[in-house]
Amino acid sequence: MAKVRVILKKMKDRKIRNFYPFVYKDEVKSIMGNYENGDIVDVVSEDLSFVGRGYINDNASTLVRVLTTQDEKIDKKFIKNRIKTAYENRKHILNETNSIRLFYSEADGFSGLIVDMFGKYLSVQFRTLGIEKFKEEIIKSLREVIKPKGIYERSDMGSRIKEGLELKSGLIYGEIPDEIIMEDNGMKFIIDIVNGQKTGFFLDQRDSRKFIMNYIKPNSKVLDVFSSSGGFSMAALKKGSKKVVAIDKSPEALEVAKKNYSLNEFEGDFSTIEGDAFSILNILSQKKEKYDLIVLDPPALVKSKNDVKKGRDLFYNLCDNGFKLIEKDGILGVCTCAYHITLQDLIEVTRMAASKNGKLLKVVGVTYQPEDHPWILHIPESLYLKCLWVKVMN
Secondary structure: OOOOOOHHHHHHHHHHHHHOOOOOOOHEEEEOOOOOOOEEEEEEEOOOOOOEEEEEOOOOOOOOEEEEEEOOOOOOOHOOOHHHHHHHHHHHHOOOOEEEEEEEEHHHHHEEEEEEOOOOOEEEEEEOOOHHOOHHHHHHHHHHHOOOOEEEEEEEEOOHHHHOOOOEEEEEEOOOOEEEEEEEEEEEEEOOOOOOOOOOOOOHHHHHHHHHHHOOOOEEEEEEEOOOOHHHHHHHHOOOOOOOOOOOEHHHHHHHOOOOOOHHOOOOOEEEEOOOHHHHHHHHHOOOOOOEEEEEEOOOOOOOOHHHHHHHHHHHHHHHHHHHHEEEEEEEEEEEEEOOOOOOHHHHHHHHHHHHHHOEEEEEEEEEEOOOOOOOOOOHHHHEEEEEEEEOEE
């Protein structure tokens, strides 16, 4: 039993018993005992019966992140078992690719920890103070279970500041090469763990790339908007597209996209446009250029519930310009990695933009994050990536 007990208000224990891991300040009746932020505490019901155990931080928006609903010690053995279980649940995916998300925060039972595996190398993020306190045990467990050649920390996300932590990045163990070659859906991608976006690559669009490759026709023209290092661009080129244009504001990402093009020895024409995607789409639509496939995959445009209306307006703008650029029987993909923008939001703004442009749409599919980014039904926040794929009907 932890020394500190967080006593919940009446009925607030139900969601924790039903595997929801977050305790918010307004759900707490009182706290018994003294603690430091990041300490392990027990969460108990109003009658003081055990509900769960996790770490506390009263500076964060989430007061307690519950790690277990069992009366068990949270130590290196606990951490190692969680990492081992996560790996066992994913290792079959390594038959198709050499790179996976190895550990996905609360969806794998340890909120605040992200681990991506690129070949024999790991990129890790310690997002919270509670996780930071277990850093040494986590690294030891990763070395014992995965046996990587190198581990690099990419704890350089802004959310750490809210946790009272400084931004960090750097080599933790072994060595990290300047470039790692990732194999995915029959394509090769250059991974730069040290300087790449997020942990080095957006692994979460694997299923979406695989899905849309079934609809890309040879000699098609493709526009990859918010392309990063060109995941959808390479998928289009692999399927024989004659012209692919990638748009992104990051010159570094576009340089990697060009390297990926050369690495795969594709024959189609590939070019990049650096700058603000919203402005570039406006310019292209005025030029009346047309594309057979357009992918709109922006970064998280919405960070909170308060931003949903603004986010919907931004997606409407993107879709509006997208339909001005689409061929008569072309396909448009619109994706969101923002939890607060729902699939229904995407459907509605896409339909409204299509109606404005006189387009009749057929849904060809919906894709989500892949299996190595688990979606836990009891944790709605674990589902963040939604992609709607629609075809313009003649």
